[in-house]
Amino acid sequence: MSQTIVLASNNAGKIKEFNELLSQFNFEVKPQGDFHVADAEETGLTFVENAILKARHACAETGLPALADDSGIEVDFLNGAPGIYSARFAGEHGNNEANNALLLEKLAGVPEEQRTARFHCVLAFMRHKDDPTPIIAHGSWEGRILESAEGVEGFGYDPIFFVPEKGCSSASLPKEVKNQLSHRAKALAELVEAFKARQML
Numbered sequence: 263m264s265q266t267i268v269l270a271s272n273n274a275g276k277i278k279e280f281n282e283l284l285s286q287f288n289f290e291v292k293p294q295g296d297f298h299v300a301d302a303e304e305t306g307l308t309f310v311e312n313a314i315l316k317a318r319h320a321c322a323e324t325g326l327p328a329l330a331d332d333s334g335i336e337v338d339f340l341n342g343a344p345g346i347y348s349a350r351f352a353g354e355h356g357n358n359e360a361n362n363a364l365l366l367e368k369l370a371g372v373p374e375e376q377r378t379a380r381f382h383c384v385l386a387f388m389r390h391k392d393d394p395t396p397i398i399a400h401g402s403w404e405g406r407i408l409e410s411a412e413g414v415e416g417f418g419y420d421p422i423f424f425v426p427e428k429g430c431s432s433a434s435l436p437k438e439v440k441n442q443l444s445h446r447a448k449a450l451a452e453l454v455e456a457f458k459a460r461q462m463l
């Protein structure tokens with residue numbers, strides 16, 4: 263399938279990772295910004311609902327198939343917060359520094375074994391805005407919240423997310439390594455299997 267797919271995201275960090283992860287396929291994936299698509303309203307209560315809302319919005323605006331990613335970090339000590347609200351945890355959408363600072367503050371003094379957390383990524387692929395069977399894929403990545411930021415790679419919560427199997431923050435990993443281990447990489451691998459099952463690849 264060598265077809266244009268709209269990537270229903272305005273997050274530069276995600277778009278970069280998708281370009282790296284999808285380079286092995288022969289779709290042409292263009293970010294929705296190329297079509298001047300603004301953010302969809304994320305009014306869902308689950309990653310799945312929000313991913314569908316974003317994909318449907320991009321399909322409606324462009325008339326093309328769309329792939330959306332709704333993701334975030336779930337912290338056990340905070341009963342799963344910030345979860346679907348990860349992008350706006352500290353109030354202003356996409357203020358990574360404020361979000362990280364607030365998360366560190368909420369975990370101040372909490373011992374290491376209680377700082378467990380995981381990233382989630384839900385992908386939704388829709389062929390058109392009325393597609394009644396979106397393809398949904400999910401990946402997660404286990405780790406814990408550090409006591410201070412480390413590393414300059416990645417985006418979002420990466421500087422404060424400790425990756426046990428590598429012994430460092432996800433912002434300290436080379437992008438190729440994050441792209442092998444991450445929630446997004448796992449979700450994309452699942453999406454590829456679903457595409458194959460539907461003979462779309």
Ligand SMILES: O=P(O)(O)OP(=O)(O)OP(=O)(O)OC[C@H]1O[C@@H](n2cnc3c(O)ncnc32)[C@H](O)[C@@H]1O
Pocket residue numbers: 270271272273276301304316331332333334335348349350356358381416417418419420444446
């Ligand atoms: O909705 P779009 O336009 O895709 O962009 P967004 O930034 O609003 O994206 P989300 O609504 O899915 O919110 C995801 C939040 O989780 C964070 N996040 C998701 N994946 C991440 C990753 O791989 N590393 C670090 N932070 C991540 C990210 O920084 C955001 O704060």
Ligand SMILES: [Mg+2]
Pocket residue numbers: 304349
């Ligand atoms: Mg968003």
